Amino acid sequence: MFDVLTIAALADELTETVLDGRIQRVGHLDARTIVAEIYAGGRRHYLIVSADAEQPRIYLSDTEPSFDTQLVTPLLLLLRKYVRGGFLIGVEQPPLERVLRLSIAKRLRPHNGAVPSRAADAAEPPDEEESEEEVDGDGLADAVFVHLNVEIMGRHSNIILVDDGGRIMDSVKRVTPAMSRVRPIHPRLQYTNPPPIERPDPRRLTASETTAIFAGESPDARLATVLTRRLRAVSPQMAREIAFRVAGDAKVQLAALGPDEWSAVSRETRNLFEPLLTPDWSPRIYRDDEGSVVAFAPVSMRHLAVERSEEEVPTISRAAELAGGSDESTPARHGQRRQRLVQAIRTARERIETRLSSLRAEGVKADEADRLREGGELIYAYLWSIQPGQRELAVDGATIPLDPALSAKENAQSYFERYRKAQSAASHLPELVTRTEQEAAYLDQLLTLAAQAERFEDLESLSIEWDAYQRTSGRSGEGKKPAKRSTPPRRPRPLYDDAGNAIYIGRSGAENDAVTFDLAGPNDTWLHARGVPGSHVIVRWRDPAGEEDEETLHRAAALAAYYSSARQSGTVEVDATRRRYVRKIKGTGPGMVTYRNERTLAVRPTDETALALVRERR
Numbered sequence: 001m002f003d004v005l006t007i008a009a010l011a012d013e014l015t016e017t018v019l020d021g022r023i024q025r026v027g028h029l030d031a032r033t034i035v036a037e038i039y040a041g042g043r044r045h046y047l048i049v050s051a052d053a054e055q056p057r058i059y060l061s062d063t064e065p066s067f068d069t070q071l072v073t074p075l076l077l078l079l080r081k082y083v084r085g086g087f088l089i090g091v092e093q094p095p096l097e098r099v100l101r102l103s104i105a106k107r108l109r110p111h112n113g114a115v116p117s118r119a120a121d122a123a124e125p126p127d128e129e130e131s132e133e134e135v136d137g138d139g140l141a142d143a144v145f146v147h148l149n150v151e152i153m154g155r156h157s158n159i160i161l162v163d164d165g166g167r168i169m170d171s172v173k174r175v176t177p178a179m180s181r182v183r184p185i186h187p188r189l190q191y192t193n194p195p196p197i198e199r200p201d202p203r204r205l206t207a208s209e210t211t212a213i214f215a216g217e218s219p220d221a222r223l224a225t226v227l228t229r230r231l232r233a234v235s236p237q238m239a240r241e242i243a244f245r246v247a248g249d250a251k252v253q254l255a256a257l258g259p260d261e262w263s264a265v266s267r268e269t270r271n272l273f274e275p276l277l278t279p280d281w282s283p284r285i286y287r288d289d290e291g292s293v294v295a296f297a298p299v300s301m302r303h304l305a306v307e308r309s310e311e312e313v314p315t316i317s318r319a320a321e322l323a324g325g326s327d328e329s330t331p332a333r334h335g336q337r338r339q340r341l342v343q344a345i346r347t348a349r350e351r352i353e354t355r356l357s358s359l360r361a362e363g364v365k366a367d368e369a370d371r372l373r374e375g376g377e378l379i380y381a382y383l384w385s386i387q388p389g390q391r392e393l394a395v396d397g398a399t400i401p402l403d404p405a406l407s408a409k410e411n412a413q414s415y416f417e418r419y420r421k422a423q424s425a426a427s428h429l430p431e432l433v434t435r436t437e438q439e440a441a442y443l444d445q446l447l448t449l450a451a452q453a454e455r456f457e458d459l460e461s462l463s464i465e466w467d468a469y470q471r472t473s474g475r476s477g478e479g480k481k482p483a484k485r486s487t488p489p490r491r492p493r494p495l496y497d498d499a500g501n502a503i504y505i506g507r508s509g510a511e512n513d514a515v516t517f518d519l520a521g522p523n524d525t526w527l528h529a530r531g532v533p534g535s536h537v538i539v540r541w542r543d544p545a546g547e548e549d550e551e552t553l554h555r556a557a558a559l560a561a562y563y564s565s566a567r568q569s570g571t572v573e574v575d576a577t578r579r580r581y582v583r584k585i586k587g588t589g590p591g592m593v594t595y596r597n598e599r600t601l602a603v604r605p606t607d608e609t610a611l612a613l614v615r616e617r618r
Contacts, residue, residue: 020089048060218254313411461511
């Protein structure tokens with residue numbers, strides 16, 4: 001649906017809306033998608049461009065999407081240097097191409113100049129007062145110019161940063177000469193536009209050209225198929241629209257067309273392309289019977305309106321956003337980021353398991369301390385009988401292995417040295433094993449919460465918690481600063497049952513601590529799936545001095561089961577106890593606790609929707 005008409009409508013919209021705007025932030029949504037925050041007209045706009053093979057797209061959004069602050073690519077580093085802080089000074093579409101060329105001007109500071117500290121694109125954008133700088137001819141005298149070429153061409157889509165001399169700086173997808181002899185895309189190569197296809201120009205199509213095209217086609221061929229194959233820049237959707245306007249049937253065959261229809265083909269084709277000159281756009285979306293948006297276009301498409309519900313929208317960007325189901329904060333948009341976080345935690349968990357195995361092996365050796373001491377004592381007692389090169393000492397019913405390369409005295413000293421090490425290990429191993437097991441349990445909790453995270457704020461909180469763990473465990477690298485929050489910490493929102501009792505769910509280690517020790521009172525009820533990692537669930541009773549309501553308790557237990565690693569089980573055991581019996585485990589990660597005086601409920605894992613819980617008190 002991103003054909004040349006759509007791209008042209010987008011170019012006009014960008015020119016009208018964000019031209020001369022200041023680019024305040026730039027970052028990734030995923031590896032193939034870039035978002036830029038542009039301040040123009042007194043407000044922020046978000047330009048989303050994607051070279052995803054399945055869903056390439058470009059549009060403006062008024063809603064801030066979720067920047068993936070953990071994803072940094074070579075292209076993004078260049079965009080931060082040459083685009084962030086610059087001004088969008090040009091929007092251009094090469095004739096009949098699905099390409100947008102965005103020109104940016106930026107004054108670069110000298111390397112030894114004072115540069116305000118900005119840790120990452122997730123930081124707060126510049127003040128609006130600073131953003132309202134005007135772009136004038138004198139102000140750009142010392143600017144550096146770059147051009148972002150956005151090519152929306154199906155699986156060949158790409159986003160390419162080019163310098164003012166036309167040389168490629170980098171791209172979302174690099175295309176080697178082995179992949180394409182005609183048009184490789186690689187840093188330091190000269191950028192060229194996609195090669196034009198030598199076909200008739202639909203904007204100037206004449207009746208004689210139409211006759212010549214049809215003359216070489218089979219009468220059984222569909223008109224739409226012929227137009228797509230034989231005319232330049234005509235997409236299948238546009239071709240079907242032309243066919244419908246000509247014959248009232250988008251699937252009409254050439255054999256069904258008479259002389260009048262043949263001459264009408266060129267006229268309707270020119271009419272369809274007329275908004276390229278006017279520009280007179282009227283963006284539409286088309287919904288199926290279930291209300292889902294299944295198509296969009298910058299002008300009315302009559303063949304779609306016959307079968308679908310047509311709805312006019314204010315901009316082509318809004319049409320593209322709706323057609324893509326483009327709520328950039330939906331779980332699907334976070335899949336790659338969540339997967340990277342889960343994989344990083346899983347790798348750390350495997351390292352902990354290896355360390356535990358080593359400690360347990362040391363424990364086995366520590367159990368042999370007494371045997372080593374007795375061996376050393378026996379060797380000393382029988383030094384007189386041990387011959388050079390002897391391999392064992394058999395005495396008092398015991399067999400003591402000897403190293404033939406050592407003297408009898410050196411063998412005894414070796415046994416006592418190993419005894420001292422085993423004895424030292426035996427004194428420290430229990431504490432080390434306990435601490436390592438607690439660390440493994442914490443990573444299990446973090447892994448479960450990350451795998452189940454659905455919202456941007458949950459992933460952001462878990463990412464910050466993961467960074468904190470890496471710093472405290474010494475794996476984040478010296479000098480690495482903590483990641484800045486792009487949003488303030490979110491206070492957990494309660495769910496309410498019919499009686500007005502509030503139920504809180506922790507979605508991260510920090511939230512587990514918060515709901516348990518900050519929000520809950522001593523008489524409130526704490527719940528957690530038994531023996532498995534997961535969320536803390538708190539029931540704040542409307543009457544803390546009263547008895548626990550069993551129905552509410554079972555609802556909360558079902559939530560605790562659902563937000564645990566046992567979510568897929570048929571029945572899950574959940575422990576419940578008063579909050580006053582829950583204690584933090586010192587020296588461990590957030591959310592790690594011990595508890596007592598619990599009782600266990602067997603429940604089926606269920607989410608809040610199925611339990612008919614509401615966000616606001618009724």
